Amino acid sequence: SQQGEEDPQALSIQEGENATMNCSYKTSINNLQWYRQNSGRGLVHLILIRSNEREKHSGRLRVTLDTSKKSSSLLITASRAADTASYFCATSKETSGSRLTFGEGTQLTVNP
Amino acid sequence: NAGVTQTPKFRVLKTGQSMTLLCAQDMNHEYMYWYRQDPGMGLRLIHYSVGEGTTAKGEVPDGYNVSRLKKQNFLLGLESAAPSQTSVYFCASNELAGAIREQFFGPGTRLTVL
Numbered sequence: 001s002q003q004g005e006e007d008p009q010a011l012s013i014q015e016g017e018n019a020t021m022n023c024s025y026k027t028s029i030n031n032l033q034w035y036r037q038n039s040g041r042g043l044v045h046l047i048l049i050r051s052n053e054r055e056k057h058s059g060r061l062r063v064t065l066d067t068s069k070k071s072s073s074l075l076i077t078a079s080r081a082a083d084t085a086s087y088f089c090a091t092s093k094e095t096s097g098s099r100l101t102f103g104e105g106t107q108l109t110v111n112p
Numbered sequence: 113n114a115g116v117t118q119t120p121k122f123r124v125l126k127t128g129q130s131m132t133l134l135c136a137q138d139m140n141h142e143y144m145y146w147y148r149q150d151p152g153m154g155l156r157l158i159h160y161s162v163g164e165g166t167t168a169k170g171e172v173p174d175g176y177n178v179s180r181l182k183k184q185n186f187l188l189g190l191e192s193a194a195p196s197q198t199s200v201y202f203c204a205s206n207e208l209a210g211a212i213r214e215q216f217f218g219p220g221t222r223l224t225v226l
Contacts, residue, residue: 033214042116042202042217043155088154099145099170100215102154 006089006103014111019076021106023089024069030092032065033100034074037086046074046087081112113138116218118203124224125193133188133221135203142208144186145170145215146178148199155202161186163208193225 007022023032031050035043049056049065049072056063062075076083086107090100119134135144142163147155147170157170159178167178175197177189186205190197200222204215 035217040220042219043204043215044217045214048214090154099157099160100155101171102147102156104152104154 006087006106008106009104010107010109012109012111013079015079015081017079017110019079019083019108019110021074021087021108023072023074023103025072025089025091025101025103026070027093029067030094032063032072033090033092034061034063034072035088035090035102037088037105039085043088076108079108079110081110083110084108115139116203116205116216118201118218118221120221121219122222124226125190126226127194129193130189130191131193131223132190133201133203133223135186135188135205135218136184137186137203137205137216138184139205139207139216140183141205141216142183143206144180145204146176146186146188147202147204148172148197149202149220150199158188158201193223195225197223198225199223 005024033048034046037043047058047063049063060077065072086105088105089103116137145160146158149155156172158176159170161167161180164183179187200220202220203218206213206215
């Protein structure tokens with residue numbers, strides 16, 4: 001069964017707006033990662049947040065993690081048409097090795 | 113560096129046929145993974161390997177076998193393909209380290225079983 005569930009399943013915004021995607025998971029984790037997938041391509045890692053961290057930033061990306069609520073959010077600020085893609089959260093329960101359990105993804109469309 | 117490559121990119125099989133998907137990485141990574149992705153779903157782990165000569169089952173291993181004879185290669189085999197195995201298959205790898213590392217993904221193999 002999928003560990004992560006993402007919300008919303010699809011999101012359509014205008015260029016320049018912010019996009020927020022949410023991920024919920026069921027069991028305790030060591031870390032949570034966000035990946036991006038352009039249509040017809042493999043996944044590309046965006047950012048990793050560990051269970052003892054609450055927030056991380058990388059460029060226009062901001063990720064939060066609330067382990068008490070078993071949830072995470074990915075915020076993309078000042079979105080661009082090139083941000084159009086599917087975004088997946090993935091959780092790992094392990095402290096070594098890194099088997100990941102993926103959510104079903106959010107399809108983000110940024111309209112120019 | 114080519115990163116993670118997959119062969120072939122596309123394949124159509126008839127039910128009962130067999131095939132092998134090849135994944136190669138040139139980053140000297142210890143860990144390698146095979147996932148499948150079905151429409152509207154995230155990735156599900158089929159099998160993985162924590163080093164040369166080792167393999168382990170993931171979430172959905174039935175109907176697949178794997179081998180890791182060389183560190184840089186991870187093969188996924190379908191002995192008798194079924195329509196339920198129609199999917200996009202992704203290989204990934206990451207390095208062995210004390211801290212958790214991101215996974216690097218190949219471009220995928222689109223498999224259709226008729």
